[in-house]
Amino acid sequence: MPHSDIDELLPPPPPWRVFSEAPGGGADDDLPATPEDHRARTYRPDRNVVELVNAALYLRRPILVTGKPGVGKSTLARSIAYELDLGPLLHWPVNSRSTLAEGLYRYDAIGRLQEANLRDAPGTAEDDRTADIGRYVRLGPLGTALLPRSKPRVLLIDELDKGDLDLPNDLLDVFEEGSYTVPELARLPDEQHEVEVFTDDHGPRTTIRRGRVSCDAFPIVVITNNGERRFPPAFLRRCVRVDIQPHDNRALAQIVRTQLGDEAAAAAEPVIERFMAKRSRDDIATDQLLNAVYFAMSGALGEAGGQAAAEGADAHTRERLLDALLRGINSMDPA
Template structure:
């Protein structure tokens, strides 16, 4: 016999999921997520989504601020190395938010990433297919060629190099995962601040100006004679987990920054920025526990934030259950000598 959802709700029970196989409506009581896990933008505050919350709450130390300024003034990429969860990627969003430079152009690197994928993509098959369709539907002998600009989309690096009165922020994430050639392939683009699109350079002179799509989905932009020249070098932040060495020629062209794990006071400031002064005051014991565990293995700052949120939110588990859950949340990512 099938029964409807259970409606009774024991007072003080923090669990949403019970695991007893009995349908219920407790998901309607799901509390608001932590600020760093809000995926829907707040329509009352433009740009306030998950990334904006992270950017606003990011608290770099003085050495990080100085290295960022050096890279901006020198128009050089900033190579940021640090443990996972140390805030390397969030730094880019923090810079873009503070300087009012719009959305961050994000380029995630894998072992198969090539320089061209960062510059532009040309959908030659799609254009050929449309040409064939036009030939079938119209005059097969002289079909009008489709607009090639509809089949070229600039990648994150290509979009960042578009000329403008203000620089864009480009995040090249986890470059150490790339193939061995990509860092060297980037050198000429970084030095020259420009690149060519051969498919457009081959067009006749009457098609010297073509409007193409961009990575961030904005209005199509004009490219003349198949070349993109930046007017202001973008603020390029490259992250690395330190899993490989980069070529000396590449390192020479970057400002290098190593983000060290935050200390006690910095952790307290981060907690307050995300969860408020009350959470900071109530988290002294958790900070001590976090620092002790971090000495024995790698822990990310967001693990501490998760622990503080569970311990201080209105839907917190009872004390007897909380300790076991916190032990799971604060489990080291890796231990010394592992791997």
Template sequence: MGEFRIYQGTGTVDTGGKRIRRRAEPPPWRKFDGGPATTLDRDAPVGRRLPDRARVAPYQADEKTVRMVNVALHLRRPLLVTGDPGTGKSTLAYAVAHELRLGGVLRWPITSRSTLISGLYHYDAVGRIEEASLRPGEEPDIGRFLRLGPLGTAFAPYDLPRVLLIDEIDKGDIDLPNELLDIFEMGEYGIPELERVADRVPQVRVRPSDDGERVSVDDGRVRCREFPLVVMTSNGEREFPPAFLRRCVRLNLAPPDEPRLRAIIQAHLGADALAASEALIDEFLARRDRSSLATDQLLNAAYLLHDAGGEGQPDRDDLVEVVLRELSGPA
């Protein structure tokens, strides 16, 4: 029998790296056998940008969030996270990768132009043709002209689950959620450019989106070995199809209450900043009751008032007015 609390939400790194291996065996209908296995670099930074790395340790996960992350981990199902801007939806993916030592987060930011193929891979057909023209009679290594996207990399046969952040999925094309269903169910996808040459080149090594160790693709198909932790965020701009929702573990992040706001400020800025921000927290809560505000606005205000003070600092009320501006109002 497995251990339920794989992710504990404390921000403390599982230095031994054993907790993720203590998950329960997957349900029979969620077992995957892709290969050959690629070793995950567990010590890779969770994010390429410094802010991605700096904010994960102090991330404040409540009990409900911890529970739902673990449900998704055990069931090998994607986690759909909804909530207002600034509630920590995206940061959750980095926090889990940080605590469980699951390497770099694969981030796929969604726009209205995002397609399933763009998330899976990119094929440089022009580059391959140019190289073939320079070397007549030689067949170029097709793997050099392929690069997996974040989605495609997440479903490569790693020995441990990758963490994939599909950010703001509600901004994508209306058909994108349904297009993802087949990959989420089957745990695999094909690359037509490799399938066409599979009889001559049955195994090709291609670059993952994070430039890690190359991934072997057999017979033109990529199949996961460990289903990734897929964190999809949504600001609630539209509804999703029932078929999509029933295959997801759903988590709604409510705006943090006063105790959690206090904990967030202390975790990020320290006890002294918290002590100096008591009135600011009250003002933030009062404003949030009347309009749309994000938690990072409170952090920005607390930082300015405590850490960026001194000579030349504007009046406190002016600073608060500038930083705690309603998100839905005019610019």
């Protein structure tokens, strides 16, 4: 028989899985709250990370962040945007097909050609025949970050080591010059020297003059790296390198306390010990620990928060579920 009362059976979602339509209270109050907003507000980097990030801000240099999966590399960028009130994060997830041009802008030549054919059709009003090339240009995350502003934007270039071998070197000129050209706009006649284009953050269209974009404040660029390959020395020396180490027991307890409160932190000690033991053999992300602690606190495991086993699961099931939630990222063993 179908169950129609799932909203009554399930506990509230964990804070990092709340998709609210209420304002997020972050850098832009018009944006809805997201799990990323929550992570940014509760992120607690160690002192060494803070000092290196501050050095990069002073020097206006990109931050190359290395660390194991789940230590908070991407969250560091979101935390910087939140703490410094620099607006929504610009995010460029890199894959094996990513190119510098994709990060800077996208030009929809096919869409423009199709509309040109429609404009030339018989019966089209003269006012409708005027082409607006800016409607077919959208700046990418990097291109948007380099727009001239009094305050820098925060750009996350995520997992650069997954990209093409030439991509780090391609980024060097842009990082050094703080500018780029959109050739399709630079070729326009003088009477079209100003063109309004779309941006990556879907805000109002912005004006580009003679196809050239130059930043006023160099963006805060956070580049994450999972260590899958080495970068060229010329690229490395232009970045401030930050290596985020896995959290120790004390830091993990503080993370649980920040995310779930004092009661959860007190009940989480055995789960943290199990997490540390498993992490010594395989990579496990911190959010897996949070999932396990929250699951236990919810009563589903019948282990924490004074829940009786009869309300949740028997001891064997509890152990099996905890093992599954704390399964190593590289583990091939069945859950």
